[in-house]
Amino acid sequence: MEFSIKSAASDKHKTDCVVVGVFDNNRLTSAAASLDQACKKHLSELGRQGDLPKKLGATLLLQSPGTISARRILLVGLGAEQEFKEKQYREVVRAVVRALMQTGAAEAVLHLPELDVNNRDLRWRLEQVVLGAAECEYRFDGFKSKASNKTAALKSIALNVAYKAEVSKAEAALRGAAAIAEGVKFAKDLGNTPPNICTPSYLAQQAKDLAKRYRLKVEVLEQRDMEKLGMGALLSVTRGSAQPPKLIVLRHDGGKKKDKPCVLVGKGITFDTGGISLKPAPDMDEMKFDMSGAGSVLGTMKAVAQMKLPLNVIALIPTCENMPSSTATRPGDIVTSMSGQTVEILNTDAEGRLILCDALTYAERFEPQAVIDIATLTGACVIALGHVVHGLYANNDRLLDDVRQAGDAAYDRAWPMPLLDDYQEQLSSNFADMANIGGRPAGSVTAACYLARFAKKFHWAHLDIAGTAYRSGKDKGSTGRPVGLLTHFLMGRAKA
Ligand code: BES
Ligand code: MN
Numbered sequence: 001m002e003f004s005i006k007s008a009a010s011d012k013h014k015t016d017c018v019v020v021g022v023f024d025n026n027r028l029t030s031a032a033a034s035l036d037q038a039c040k041k042h043l044s045e046l047g048r049q050g051d052l053p054k055k056l057g058a059t060l061l062l063q064s065p066g067t068i069s070a071r072r073i074l075l076v077g078l079g080a081e082q083e084f085k086e087k088q089y090r091e092v093v094r095a096v097v098r099a100l101m102q103t104g105a106a107e108a109v110l111h112l113p114e115l116d117v118n119n120r121d122l123r124w125r126l127e128q129v130v131l132g133a134a135e136c137e138y139r140f141d142g143f144k145s146k147a148s149n150k151t152a153a154l155k156s157i158a159l160n161v162a163y164k165a166e167v168s169k170a171e172a173a174l175r176g177a178a179a180i181a182e183g184v185k186f187a188k189d190l191g192n193t194p195p196n197i198c199t200p201s202y203l204a205q206q207a208k209d210l211a212k213r214y215r216l217k218v219e220v221l222e223q224r225d226m227e228k229l230g231m232g233a234l235l236s237v238t239r240g241s242a243q244p245p246k247l248i249v250l251r252h253d254g255g256k257k258k259d260k261p262c263v264l265v266g267k268g269i270t271f272d273t274g275g276i277s278l279k280p281a282p283d284m285d286e287m288k289f290d291m292s293g294a295g296s297v298l299g300t301m302k303a304v305a306q307m308k309l310p311l312n313v314i315a316l317i318p319t320c321e322n323m324p325s326s327t328a329t330r331p332g333d334i335v336t337s338m339s340g341q342t343v344e345i346l347n348t349d350a351e352g353r354l355i356l357c358d359a360l361t362y363a364e365r366f367e368p369q370a371v372i373d374i375a376t377l378t379g380a381c382v383i384a385l386g387h388v389v390h391g392l393y394a395n396n397d398r399l400l401d402d403v404r405q406a407g408d409a410a411y412d413r414a415w416p417m418p419l420l421d422d423y424q425e426q427l428s429s430n431f432a433d434m435a436n437i438g439g440r441p442a443g444s445v446t447a448a449c450y451l452a453r454f455a456k457k458f459h460w461a462h463l464d465i466a467g468t469a470y471r472s473g474k475d476k477g478s479t480g481r482p483v484g485l486l487t488h489f490l491m492g493r494a495k496a
């Protein structure tokens with residue numbers, strides 16, 4: 001989809017379709033009122049007959065009466081004015097794009113960004129249209145043998161802003177939003193790609209391709225490198241797999257040389273069977289999404305590279321499979337992590353923390369200003385928070401605030417969870433420095449507490465995205481989250 005900015009009266013656009021909103025009680029928005037004037041009060045008449053869309057997201061397509069420049073008018077219901085907030089705006093955007101895709105219109109002008117959305121700024125209103133439209137447009141059908149014949153005519157969307165003086169600012173916002181949308185799409189594609197294709201080597205190749213295209217620096221550590229570094233925890237997870245593990249280091253050097261980098265660590269388990277602690281069969285296919293942390297980190301790197309963000313960012317992706325075999329790690333095995341701390345592996349299905357802990361230790365060498373890890377870490381987080389917000393933990397209050405605010409700005413929200421020492425005792429082991437599981441209570445918290453033991457040397461935040469990275473059921477697929485949150489976080493650090 002192509003996006004552009006316009007600033008004109010709603011009746012003056014030469015376009016396939018002009019889109020304006022109406023509140024319930026026949027309250028026309030100002031863009032709808034201008035059309036009404038130019039159409040001899042046609043919309044008011046519709047309202048009197050009770051034919052204007054009332055419900056949120058309901059649409060009505062009209063042919064132009066000839067007195068305006070557009071070929072069609074799409075009216076969209078905004079519901080009750082006092083209830084019109086972020087969630088409603090996002091629903092309206094999606095309803096409009098879906099309705100437009102059903103028409104023959106190749107392009108359209110949307111007056112939605114002029115709406116007041118709970119005092120959100122123009123930048124937010126534009127970004128949400130771009131991301132919403134990209135979501136409606138997204139298909140993952142490269143593995144179907146026949147191409148779908150249902151491709152929409154819609155190719156470009158113009159967003160109208162109220163004031164001409166806002167146009168250049170709006171165009172800059174649009175470029176940023178388009179970069180985020182591309183990052184989200186990349187993360188979704190990686191997540192949706194089947195696990196026989198999306199292997200650790202595949203992720204490494206994707207990182208190399210990204211590096212080439214955007215002139216990033218990339219280095220891929222192999223198993224023998226991990227052995228030399230003493231990454232016994234990471235190596236214990238890959239032992240059952242025929243696929244070689246990788247540790248991907250991808251750098252965007254957008255800042256000054258002396259500036260400390262932000263490090264993003266993404267869990268890259270390309271398939272999680274549970275290992276010897278085998279998972280039950282139902283829905284096990286969804287464990288192809290267990291590399292979503294890695295996917296979101298790569299998507300974010302794509303977005304920040306495209307934006308040429310003036311900040312040093314390092315992506316660190318430990319990636320391997322978690323498979324059962326006669327060479328796989330057994331429950332009861334004790335391994336030594338790169339930090340020197342020993343771990344008794346009581347459940348081989350708690351593998352995410354094992355690959356992340358060595359990556360966190362590796363991150364120390366970059367002297368980071370902040371480290372954020374992103375992981376589909378625990379089923380317990382899905383029970384705690386569902387599919388709405390990411391679980392957020394941090395060992396530093398300012399970082400916690402920054403991440404939370406970035407999630408709010410992107411509408412890709414994270415919610416603080418307790419990272420308290422009182423939970424640490426659940427990880428104690430009779431035989432090693434710690435166990436890799438903390439029992440049933442507070443499973444997401446004890447996983448974070450485990451990671452915290454390897455993140456003492458820097459400001460660190462952890463996002464548990466087990467409930468937010470993908471959808472199950474009929475709409476099964478990657479969400480591309482939290483590319484929006486991460487990109488906004490880095491945009492904030494680039495300004496500071
Ligand atoms: N990848 C899973 C977590 C997960 C579960 C993600 C459901 C998405 C949906 C992780 O590796 C895992 O298996 N965690 C275990 C930890 C337990 C053994 C302490 C879990 O949550 O059951
Ligand atoms: Mn697991």
Ligand code: ZN
Pocket residue numbers: 269272290349351352376377
């Ligand atoms: Zn896992």
